[in-house]
Amino acid sequence: MTATVTAFIIVLILAIAFFAYSCYQRFGLVLKGKPDNRFNAIGKRLWNMLFYAFGQRRVVKKPFGINHFVLFWAFMILLISNTEFLLNGLAPDTISFSLLPDGAYFTLALIFDIMSLLALIAVVLAIIRRFTFPPPYTEAKSRDAFVILGLVAGLMIAFFGMNACEIAAGTDRAGVWMPVANWVASWLPSGAAGLDTGAQVCWWFHAIILLAFLNYLPYSKHMHVLTSIPNCFFKALEKVKTQPREEFKKGNTFGVGEVENFTWKGLFDSYSCTECGRCSDACPATFTGKPLQPRLFIHDIKMNLLKNADKDGHKELPLIGGEGEGSVKEEVIWECTTCGACMEVCPVFIEHVPRIVDMRRHLVETKAKFPEELLLLFENMEQRSNPWGIAPAERTKWAADLDVKPFEAGKTEYLFYVGCAGALDARNRHTTISLAKIFDKAGISWGTLGRDEMCCGDSLRRLGNEYVFEKMAQANIKMFAEKGVKKIITQCPHCFSTLKNDYRQYGVELEVVHHTEFINQLIREGRLKLKSDTDLGKIIYHDSCYLGRYNGIYEAPRHVIASATGSAPLEMERSRDNGFCCGAGGGRMWMEEKEGSLINVARVEEALKKEPDTVCVACPYCMTMFDDGLKDKEASDKVRVLDLAEIVANALPDE
Amino acid sequence: MLIVACVKQVPDTTQVKVDPETGTLIREGVPFIMNPYDTHALEESLRLKDKYGFRVAVISMGPPNAEVTLRKTLALGADEAILLSDRVFGGADTLATSMVLTGAIKKLAEKEELGIVMCGRQTIDGDTAQVGPGIATRLGCSQLTLVDRIEEVDIKAKTIKVRRKLEGRHEVVSAPLPAMIAVLREINSPRYPSVPMRLEAEDTSIVLWDNKVMQMDEATIGLQGSATQVRKIFSPERAKGEILGGEADKPEDSAKLLITRMIEKDLLSL
Numbered sequence: 066m067t068a069t070v071t072a073f074i075i076v077l078i079l080a081i082a083f084f085a086y087s088c089y090q091r092f093g094l095v096l097k098g099k100p101d102n103r104f105n106a107i108g109k110r111l112w113n114m115l116f117y118a119f120g121q122r123r124v125v126k127k128p129f130g131i132n133h134f135v136l137f138w139a140f141m142i143l144l145i146s147n148t149e150f151l152l153n154g155l156a157p158d159t160i161s162f163s164l165l166p167d168g169a170y171f172t173l174a175l176i177f178d179i180m181s182l183l184a185l186i187a188v189v190l191a192i193i194r195r196f197t198f199p200p201p202y203t204e205a206k207s208r209d210a211f212v213i214l215g216l217v218a219g220l221m222i223a224f225f226g227m228n229a230c231e232i233a234a235g236t237d238r239a240g241v242w243m244p245v246a247n248w249v250a251s252w253l254p255s256g257a258a259g260l261d262t263g264a265q266v267c268w269w270f271h272a273i274i275l276l277a278f279l280n281y282l283p284y285s286k287h288m289h290v291l292t293s294i295p296n297c298f299f300k301a302l303e304k305v306k307t308q309p310r311e312e313f314k315k316g317n318t319f320g321v322g323e324v325e326n327f328t329w330k331g332l333f334d335s336y337s338c339t340e341c342g343r344c345s346d347a348c349p350a351t352f353t354g355k356p357l358q359p360r361l362f363i364h365d366i367k368m369n370l371l372k373n374a375d376k377d378g379h380k381e382l383p384l385i386g387g388e389g390e391g392s393v394k395e396e397v398i399w400e401c402t403t404c405g406a407c408m409e410v411c412p413v414f415i416e417h418v419p420r421i422v423d424m425r426r427h428l429v430e431t432k433a434k435f436p437e438e439l440l441l442l443f444e445n446m447e448q449r450s451n452p453w454g455i456a457p458a459e460r461t462k463w464a465a466d467l468d469v470k471p472f473e474a475g476k477t478e479y480l481f482y483v484g485c486a487g488a489l490d491a492r493n494r495h496t497t498i499s500l501a502k503i504f505d506k507a508g509i510s511w512g513t514l515g516r517d518e519m520c521c522g523d524s525l526r527r528l529g530n531e532y533v534f535e536k537m538a539q540a541n542i543k544m545f546a547e548k549g550v551k552k553i554i555t556q557c558p559h560c561f562s563t564l565k566n567d568y569r570q571y572g573v574e575l576e577v578v579h580h581t582e583f584i585n586q587l588i589r590e591g592r593l594k595l596k597s598d599t600d601l602g603k604i605i606y607h608d609s610c611y612l613g614r615y616n617g618i619y620e621a622p623r624h625v626i627a628s629a630t631g632s633a634p635l636e637m638e639r640s641r642d643n644g645f646c647c648g649a650g651g652g653r654m655w656m657e658e659k660e661g662s663l664i665n666v667a668r669v670e671e672a673l674k675k676e677p678d679t680v681c682v683a684c685p686y687c688m689t690m691f692d693d694g695l696k697d698k699e700a701s702d703k704v705r706v707l708d709l710a711e712i713v714a715n716a717l718p719d720e
Numbered sequence: 721m722l723i724v725a726c727v728k729q730v731p732d733t734t735q736v737k738v739d740p741e742t743g744t745l746i747r748e749g750v751p752f753i754m755n756p757y758d759t760h761a762l763e764e765s766l767r768l769k770d771k772y773g774f775r776v777a778v779i780s781m782g783p784p785n786a787e788v789t790l791r792k793t794l795a796l797g798a799d800e801a802i803l804l805s806d807r808v809f810g811g812a813d814t815l816a817t818s819m820v821l822t823g824a825i826k827k828l829a830e831k832e833e834l835g836i837v838m839c840g841r842q843t844i845d846g847d848t849a850q851v852g853p854g855i856a857t858r859l860g861c862s863q864l865t866l867v868d869r870i871e872e873v874d875i876k877a878k879t880i881k882v883r884r885k886l887e888g889r890h891e892v893v894s895a896p897l898p899a900m901i902a903v904l905r906e907i908n909s910p911r912y913p914s915v916p917m918r919l920e921a922e923d924t925s926i927v928l929w930d931n932k933v934m935q936m937d938e939a940t941i942g943l944q945g946s947a948t949q950v951r952k953i954f955s956p957e958r959a960k961g962e963i964l965g966g967e968a969d970k971p972e973d974s975a976k977l978l979i980t981r982m983i984e985k986d987l988l989s990l
């Protein structure tokens with residue numbers, strides 16, 4: 066064994082030992098999290114990993130993502146070359162690609178050479194970008210970033226240097242097959258004496274940088290190099306990641322007030338963040354200048370975990386309400402509208418919303434500490450089963466002049482679940498009445514629960530009041546069972562998503578449909594004929610988060626608008642899965658918006674840019690938010706807000 | 721030292737309607753709630769507990785289902801909840817009610833020194849505001865009504881200083897303990913029960929005191945002991961209103977019309 070090999074073995078063992086130790090330290094912390102089964106449906110998970118991690122599906126959704134795609138794949142391929150490199154260092158005479166037959170060796174040499182060049186270009190572009198047009202909401206010029214980019218660039222340069230020296234010295238027969246190295250070699254004096262030493266030096270540089278890179282990873286934001294691929298494997302399988310129910314037993318903890326009360330996946334998420342800032346860029350709270358930035362929220366979870374690492378039991382830095390990095394401010398937790406925009410764009414499928422709601426649960430359930438406006442909401446919900454605390458008898462008021470039948474098992478097909486806003490809010494009652502007309506016109510067999518209808522509990526769940534939500538969910542499920550309700554049409558996307566997705570956790574499978582899809586289906590089946598010349602001017606459609614991102618309903622409302630007006634609606638800059646929240650989701654409807662500018666006004670401004678005559682919404686909350694926002698912009702005399710159902714009712718042919 | 725908070729479970733009156741034919745209240749299907757004024761009385765008791773270390777016992781006279789409300793008081797932090805329930809307590813007016821409550825308070829005071837009896841200003845079903853003062857009279861203790869702030873309690877000297885909200889002015893008064901305090905809703909904003917406290921409360925048994933325990937003279941309680949009797953309940957007749965300024969009218973015209981009407985009805989002091 067030569068001295069070089071011996072030296073390398075020592076370096077390698079030290080490097081690997083230190084890396085293993087770092088991983089043990091960091092990932093050991095993840096195991097402190099609560100259990101969460103993410104090992105089911107392996108096939109599906111492998112596919113997700115292939116598609117989203119190796120396919121970089123979400124990364125390339127932004128133009129500059131292509132650069133990452135190139136770097137990622139160059140990296141993957143060079144992994145082979147680097148493995149060979151390390152093994153070759155241990156056993157120079159027995160392990161080497163150069164021992165392969167010419168064809169194979171030359172092909173590999175060509176691929177590695179080109180990939181190294183691509184990687185180097187990608188790194189240079191990334192550096193240029195950080196100085197010229199940095200991605201929003203990131204720390205583009207952080208030391209961390211440049212250390213990593215520098216290491217990668219160094220690695221490539223050393224690789225070229227090493228190969229070039231060997232080519233020039235005539236010790237590598239693949240010369241012409243490594244165009245870049247060959248080009249570098251053409252600058253070197255061929256056959257000169259120092260070339261061997263040059264190659265040696267480059268080889269050592271390459272080895273040291275490689276091992277340094279490996280060891281730096283666990284301590285930097287580039288930890289994602291290790292974690293993001295598995296994180297795509299562990300991604301939530303359902304479209305809507307509703308967090309699990311809680312078990313209300315004495316002695317349990319409720320919600321997350323300490324970092325270890327997150328599930329291990331919640332902790333692993335924080336390690337996987339690439340700090341790309343896309344979540345913050347999509348976030349309505351961030352956009353309107355509130356302290357909530359989803360990227361920082363995730364980062365704080367990670368920092369809290371690391372800073373409290375050695376402190377078993379007594380935590381020095383509280384997860385909620387402490388000072389500085391690693392602690393989340395209470396108001397940040399309340400600012401989220403649960404719109405899901407962050408989760409929709411995150412390239413590595415980090416689950417922000419469940420984490421935020423976990424922390425709300427802690428505040429509400431364990432601490433009974435929340436913005437004061439919510440006290441009234443919580444009491445009203447518990448006492449009168451609606452957010453305003455209006456007497457339940459008022460629920461039937463909208464139907465005063467209509468012939469609305471009660472739902473009867475066996476006789477009625479669909480329960481029309483009107484929802485609190487649809488029944489009790491003066492503006493939204495018009496939507497309800499429109500729907501009643503539409504159903505009758507299409508000859509649907511439908512009925513309501515009248516004054517017995519109860520709130521679905523959506524706001525409570527998003528606000529973290531799981532205890533009361535559970536009681537309401539159970540009461541509803543019991544009533545549905547007693548009354549024989551199987552098929553439900555909802556007017557509100559929040560009722561829709563809650564009955565459909567959240568109630569599933571209670572073992573009920575209800576056939577729930579939102580009116581947008583229901584009407585679309587009626588039109589398609591020819592059961593609903595519309596005049597297509599309704600004059601509402603230019604219509605622009607606003608995607609409700611709980612309809613769109615949560616349930617993937619984007620096309621139905623657009624089809625319906627086209628059928629009712631003869632033309633497709635205008636689109637806002639941010640629409641469909643990229644849609645921007647109205648500001649009312651996640652219980653924000655019932656809270657004051659104290660920080661920053663108003664989300665609904667921001668959205669109205671965006672809509673007004675397209676100069677519409679009518680804004681079409683499909684959610685009672687969006688209705689209220691747009692109504693208010695238009696008033697704020699003094700535009701309510703020029704632009705009206707209508708629910709999709711109202712537009713359709715408008716287009717019903719006269720008898 | 722002990723605080724006794726008196727609470728009542730009442731029908732949610734916003735949901736109660738009067739049967740136009742019989743003139744009785746339609747109570748069917750109407751949910752019960754803790755009398756809103758009493759939630760503030762309880763909250764103030766709990767705040768004094770946090771500040772001075774009082775023990776808080778809650779008493780409520782009512783039917784067995786009032787247990788729900790008492791359990792809620794435990795979830796909020798009361799140390800003990802006692803339900804005063806017996807058929808012979810039924811049909812009581814404010815006099816007979818204050819007799820039973822006083823009886824219970826005296827019984828509690830046998831074991832522990834009584835500091836404060838905390839009541840809500842009134843209940844939303846009876847609206848008399850008589851029970852608190854009735855208790856104070858029967859106990860023979862200080863009586864502080866319309867309290868909107870408790871300034872301080874001096875446990876050693878056994879005095880309390882409170883602010884009372886009177887028409888157009890405030891009055892700060894001191895009184896010796898024990899004292900009956902009837903609070904206004906402005907005094908505080910009630911807390912919300914945490915889940916661990918709720919779960920704890922679900923498992924705690926509510927103490928029941930019937931007349932076997934209380935040993936009250938039946939002539940002084942319930943229907944027998946009531947000085948008043950309800951003859952009839954009805955909603956007052958109201959002349960039908962008139963809506964001015966329909967959408968078609970110009971605001972100027974509506975305003976003119978409004979002024980004319982006000983002059984006609986002599987509502988303006990010109």
Ligand code: SF4
Nearest residue numbers: 348401402404405407
């Ligand atoms: S759910 Fe919406 S509001 Fe909440 S953090 Fe994500 S993007 Fe922001």
Ligand code: SF4
Nearest residue numbers: 338339341342344411
């Ligand atoms: S959470 Fe996801 S989207 Fe946000 S910065 Fe991290 S990786 Fe990017």
